[in-house]
Amino acid sequence: MTTTPRYHHALLLVPLYVSLAWLGMWLAAKPPSSLTVVWLPSGIGLIMLLLAGRRGLPLVLLSSAIANAGGWLYFGGSWGTALLAGLLLAPFDSLQSWLAWRGCGAPRRLLHDVGGLQRFFWRVCLLPPLLTTWAMYLINHALGAPATAQGHLAGLAMMTSGDCLGLFVVTPLYLVLREVPWPRLAGLTLKIAALVALPLLLAQGVHPWLIWLLGLTLIYVAIRYRIVGSSIAVALLTLTSLLLLLSELGPQLAYEHSLSYVALSLMILSVGLAPHCIGLVIQQLDDVNHTLEQRVAERTRALREVQKQLETMAYSDSLTGLGNRHAFYIRLQEEQERATRRGRRFALALLDIDHFKRINDSYGHQTGDEVLRAVAVLMQDSVRVIDRVYRWGGEEFMILFPDAGADDAMVPLQRICQLIGMQPVTTAKGELYTSVSIGVTEFAGRHDAIDALLGRVDALLYQAKRDGRNRIAR
Numbered sequence: 001m002t003t004t005p006r007y008h009h010a011l012l013l014v015p016l017y018v019s020l021a022w023l024g025m026w027l028a029a030k031p032p033s034s035l036t037v038v039w040l041p042s043g044i045g046l047i048m049l050l051l052a053g054r055r056g057l058p059l060v061l062l063s064s065a066i067a068n069a070g071g072w073l074y075f076g077g078s079w080g081t082a083l084l085a086g087l088l089l090a091p092f093d094s095l096q097s098w099l100a101w102r103g104c105g106a107p108r109r110l111l112h113d114v115g116g117l118q119r120f121f122w123r124v125c126l127l128p129p130l131l132t133t134w135a136m137y138l139i140n141h142a143l144g145a146p147a148t149a150q151g152h153l154a155g156l157a158m159m160t161s162g163d164c165l166g167l168f169v170v171t172p173l174y175l176v177l178r179e180v181p182w183p184r185l186a187g188l189t190l191k192i193a194a195l196v197a198l199p200l201l202l203a204q205g206v207h208p209w210l211i212w213l214l215g216l217t218l219i220y221v222a223i224r225y226r227i228v229g230s231s232i233a234v235a236l237l238t239l240t241s242l243l244l245l246l247s248e249l250g251p252q253l254a255y256e257h258s259l260s261y262v263a264l265s266l267m268i269l270s271v272g273l274a275p276h277c278i279g280l281v282i283q284q285l286d287d288v289n290h291t292l293e294q295r296v297a298e299r300t301r302a303l304r305e306v307q308k309q310l311e312t313m314a315y316s317d318s319l320t321g322l323g324n325r326h327a328f329y330i331r332l333q334e335e336q337e338r339a340t341r342r343g344r345r346f347a348l349a350l351l352d353i354d355h356f357k358r359i360n361d362s363y364g365h366q367t368g369d370e371v372l373r374a375v376a377v378l379m380q381d382s383v384r385v386i387d388r389v390y391r392w393g394g395e396e397f398m399i400l401f402p403d404a405g406a407d408d409a410m411v412p413l414q415r416i417c418q419l420i421g422m423q424p425v426t427t428a429k430g431e432l433y434t435s436v437s438i439g440v441t442e443f444a445g446r447h448d449a450i451d452a453l454l455g456r457v458d459a460l461l462y463q464a465k466r467d468g469r470n471r472i473a474r
Contacts, residue, residue, distance in 0.1 A: 010052035014063045017044045021067030025074060027242070037261050038238055038268075039162040041067060042129070043170020045097035050107055050174070057094055064093035072143070081143055088139045092132045099128035100167055111175055111227055114280050121273065124171060129163035154262070161265035168269055169238050172231040172276070180228060189232055192221055196236045215271065222275035226283045230275035238268055317391040319369055320376035328390040328398050332450060335402055340446045347401035347409035349440040350457045351379070351416070354469040356395035356434075363429045368395075370427040371434060375420060382416045396461075406442040406474050413438050413472055421470055435470035437461060 024036040045063070048056035069086030077085070103123030110116050110124075137156045177185060199213035218237070222230040241264060315327035323331070332348075339346050353359075353375060360368040372395065379389045383399060390398040401409045417436060424431035439460025443453060464473035 007052045007055055010048040010056045010059055013044055013048050013051075014059055017041045017048075017060075017063035018067045018070070020044060021063075022070055022074070025071045036162050037165070037242060037264050038169060039159075039166040040170055042093075042096060042100075042163040042166035043168075043174070045093060046100045046104075046124070046167060046171055047174050049097055049101035050104065057098060060094045060097045061090045064090035068093075077144070085139070085143050088143075089136050092136045092139075096128045096132040096163065099131060100124045100171075103127065104171075107175055111172055111276075111280065113284050114277055117273075117276055117280055120171070121168070125164045125167045125269075128167070129160045133159045133163055157262045158265075161262050161269075165238070165265045165268055168272065169235050172227070173235050176228045176231050188225065188229065189236075192225070192229055192232045193236050195221055196233055196240065200240055215274070218271065218275040219278055222279035223282060225279070226286070227276060227279040230272070230279040233275060234268070234272035237271065241268060320373055320391050322376055322380075322397070323388065323390040325390070325392060328388075328392065328400070331388060331390075331400060332453075335400060336443065336448075336450060336453075338402075339443055344403055345405050345443050347404045347406050347440060347442045348453060348457050349399040349401070349409055349413055349438055350392065350461045351397045351399065351436045351438045352461055352465070353395040354435045354437055354465075359432065359434065363427070363432070367427045367429050367432070371425050371432065374425040375434075375436070378419055378423075379416055382419065383412045387412070404442075406440050409440050409442075410472065410474070413440060417470065417472060437464040437469045438472040439464055440472060440474045 018041075020040040024038070024040060041063070045060040048059050048063075050056075052059070065086035067086075068089040069082040072082035072085045073079070100123075103119070104110050105119070110120050134156055137152070137159050141152065141155075180188070195217050196214070199210060199217050202213060203209075203211040214237075218230065218233055221233045225232075315323060315330075317324045335346050338344070353371065356368065356371070359371055372391075376389065376391070376397070379397060379399065383389065383401075386402050387404075388400045388402075390400070392398045399409075399413075401412075417438060421433075421435045424433050439457045439462070441453065441456045441460060460473040464471050467473065
């Protein structure tokens with residue numbers, strides 16, 4: 001059976017699980033037992049299952065067996081006891097990881113909002129250790145592990161809080177940082193490390209009461225970097241707390257101070273929840289704001305589309321796609337002003353399809369519409385790019401020729417007249433032949449009014465019709 005890349009990733013976590021377990025028992029355990037302030041392997045076991053699903057359970061089982069057996073050997077147990085401890089404790093570690101994995105639900109939604117954070121704390125961090133650590137504590141005690149000075153309840157509290165804190169520290173770090181590029185992650189970690197270290201150094205070097213600045217620092221990190229920043233900050237706070245614990249109390253911590261481990265675990269949990277909540281609330285606000293911006297952008301695009309459609313309806317002819325009479329008047333006025341200002345000329349042609357009423361009466365208006373569309377396409381294909389063709393109304397069309405006189409306009413107009421007269425229009429009723437009559441004039445200068453220009457071109461069109469149609473009058 002082939003293995004998937006995600007299973008390979010989970011397999012690579014086995015040495016990390018064992019290393020963190022042994023390192024925790026060696027550096028941060030409460031002598032003479034192996035109970036620690038934070039049990040990071042509990043979070044690593046959950047990550048194995050998040051990567052590989054149920055296939056990760058044997059990996060958690062193997063990792064826990066090696067870690068617990070090694071711990072018993074380190075604290076003076078025999079090989080037989082160590083082997084038995086590994087075999088008996090590993091199923092409960094695996095059960096804890098499985099319960100935490102089932103409590104996650106959809107990992108992407110786990111730390112998406114404050115409700116997800118509540119579910120994460122109760123179902124992932126707290127409930128699995130509560131359901132499993134009592135059995136592991138009893139097994140350890142039955143195998144000969146000594147109880148704390150405060151009794152079995154204190155020892156159980158230490159084991160539960162350590163496992164809970166391990167899940168609380170490692171899981172968010174994995175969930176949020178798997179989406180962050182490594183270069184950004186490195187720079188972000190350095191910034192947050194400096195921010196977290198500052199109040200701790202001030203409390204150590206100046207006055208212990210300055211430790212309250214740590215809370216403000218964590219809030220700032222959550223506001224500035226959201227849940228990603230708060231997850232890194234909580235992990236760094238846990239590491240720093242362990243270092244301070246080692247530097248001040250050392251591995252020879254007095255036996256009667258075992259509850260200080262529980263207090264430290266609960267302090268990190270309580271301090272870490274606040275920035276997580278703040279980061280998620282701000283992240284939710286960011287998401288809502290982003291959603292609103294997207295909706296506004298979508299509505300704006302929709303309004304622009306409607307506006308374009310309205311402009312198209314207002315300035316174009318729905319049948320031919322040409323500019324309509326309103327668009328023609330606007331362009332004609334602009335061209336008149338431009339030609340007057342620069343001392344240039346332009347030509348104007350009015351075209352009419354000959355005997356178009358006969359086509360409608362004989363073949364129907366639908367066929368007439370097909371003829372209009374075909375003539376419109378032919379005219380557009382026959383003029384320059386800067387020339388503009390408009391539907392003037394009915395079967396009449398206007399063509400505006402910027403920077404051209406009547407003589408210049410005659411070339412494309414003659415081509416239009418010949419093509420329409422020679423080429424049949426293909427319609428649903430068959431091929432039809434038609435022709436156009438054209439009147440063309442040019443702008444006579446600054447004193448040439450628009451009404452006069454339109455009057456001349458209209459009179460020339462009727463002259464072409466009187467002269468026999470299918471011709472150009474100028």
